[in-house]
Amino acid sequence: MTKTKLRLPDRKVKVTLRDVALHADVSESTVSRIMRDEGLVAEATREKVMESVRALGYVPNRIAGSLASLDSHLLGVVVPSLSNIVFPEVLQGINAGLRGSRYQAVISVSDYEMDHEEALVRGILAWQPKAILITGFDHTLATRRMLDQSGVRVVEMMEIDSAPIDIAVGMSHRKAGYAAGRHLIERGYRRFGYVGHDWTSDRRARQRYDGLSEALSEAGLSIIAHAIADGPSAIGAGKRQTAVLRSMADVDVAVFSNDDMAVGGIFHCMEAGVSVPDQLAIFGFNGLEIGRELPRPLSTIRSNRFLIGQKSIEAILQSTERPTIKTTIDTGFEIFPGATA
Amino acid sequence: MTKTKLRLPDRKVKVTLRDVALHADVSESTVSRIMRDEGLVAEATREKVMESVRALGYVPNRIAGSLASLDSHLLGVVVPSLSNIVFPEVLQGINAGLRGSRYQAVISVSDYEMDHEEALVRGILAWQPKAILITGFDHTLATRRMLDQSGVRVVEMMEIDSAPIDIAVGMSHRKAGYAAGRHLIERGYRRFGYVGHDWTSDRRARQRYDGLSEALSEAGLSIIAHAIADGPSAIGAGKRQTAVLRSMADVDVAVFSNDDMAVGGIFHCMEAGVSVPDQLAIFGFNGLEIGRELPRPLSTIRSNRFLIGQKSIEAILQSTERPTIKTTIDTGFEIFPGATA
DNA sequence: CTGTTAGCGCCTTCAT
């Protein structure tokens, strides 16, 4: 038996930069430069090396790379949910903004639990991201402190009614609620009902409600009946709570916490033979596709979810160092008159 | 001026394991053990160290940790889209399955572009994940080779009609289409129309169509009219194509590529005053909430998206080493009779 | 129960 050093030769041996360097008979740094196409390299050398790369099936190890360069090229993203379609839409905007850049988003879902969010943020920071995009202003104290002290860029998405840690990108939900109120008052509605879902986890719905109340109050009006579902927003919940609302008071318009709930309201009216908007007007929030395609387009407020994601990325890429001044970016909203109110 | 060594003392100096060790007057490995709570440590030492951790605001660097331990605890996930709600639902299942485990999912979106998917997979593999969950069986040759050679666990999600690289978790779309056909034939329908969307990016819709055709063919029937939208599935597209279909032939049932399209069909009928299912029956696929809450519940086939995500994680966690045998997990489907067909 | 010693795989000066 020859004196060969024992190795584990089989398939699973991961091939490293060094293996490529040996195979191509150049130094590791040359291979490194080529893999990152940075610095000058002779065309002949490059080809020789790339051949070795292919031959060995080399895949660079970004973990080692990030450690050495102290730059992970990672962005952390935290959203509360994926079942509410608005958040996937924000993610699409993020994705679109990231195309072509060398950054990579790492998405986490908090399920509307602030403690879980805290754990997620801690876990994300451990990956040394260049930035964190998080939903809203509601975080535990520890989360806020971690984000602040991390020194990385922080975008708080969806709303702009508070002071951000670094950057806020979104719209004023309070103003949206107010605008809805003004709009409906001008259209002659006076007997307002409200159909909503659990506010404890969705403070922005609450803010819209507050804005609505303010507009009504200024006009000497108020919301005369409320029907609130326990759980998250959903079509079925909207349907059931609309029935509840109608049994409570004779309202001429129902304002919903969002389009999902409002679509449920429409379906209830269809089933109950209630004419919309003559007997009951319906107003939502978000501007989802389903609302637009209903036989009678849903009256609602369009929020620009995709734009929020996109602008967030733009803001970060503009400068990956956190400046001393805080930024707020208003992506606006727009009343969509529709035909249900 | 005293002879102090110049440092950059300000906030941004990242604190490392070593800083904590020095501060607490223990060795680095002790701190390391405590941070990972692994191995035995005296309670007194632990507290002393944790105090230093808090005092310094130490956040472990997982990049360095992963490099040293050769274990990233990362799972790569690739879905084609987030706008089609079924994929967020799969992600929720993944998330649920991951809760409590020490793995973290990194999600990427291919936008139904196989070349982009290839780039994503390459990028993910560079992070040395323990597994990759990818959608479907349609990948570029290079993607397939990378996945195969990587040696990591690979789950191909959503469908099970082909041989997987490692694990397949999903349902037979061909059988679902076939079942829909049988069901509708038994209910007496004979003049079949089909409303669909772009097949090139959604091969599973095509498989359901093939299954449907097969069932019809066995009964001596066939699809007598097709209306296909160019773009992706959407309510609006379903609505418009239903109008097209009705102008083409006098069908008594329209089978849709999925529930989004089918809901559009329902809306078209409402607007056009077409009675469902008497004048036109409508059948979808997926079993989305909206279908169930319609005044007349949508007849459809329930797929178990959440379960697919969950089972995929289970399969991986069961053994993070790729075995030689391939596994297929059928998450099934179920006809939901509804009231539109 | 705690410390020591080597790396993990790559990048970044700095030479040459």
Next chain:
DNA sequence: ATGAAGGCGCTAACAG
């Protein structure tokens, strides 16, 4: 245009 040397921050044996 290329190479050599020294880390990046942490973990993994092994001692003790």
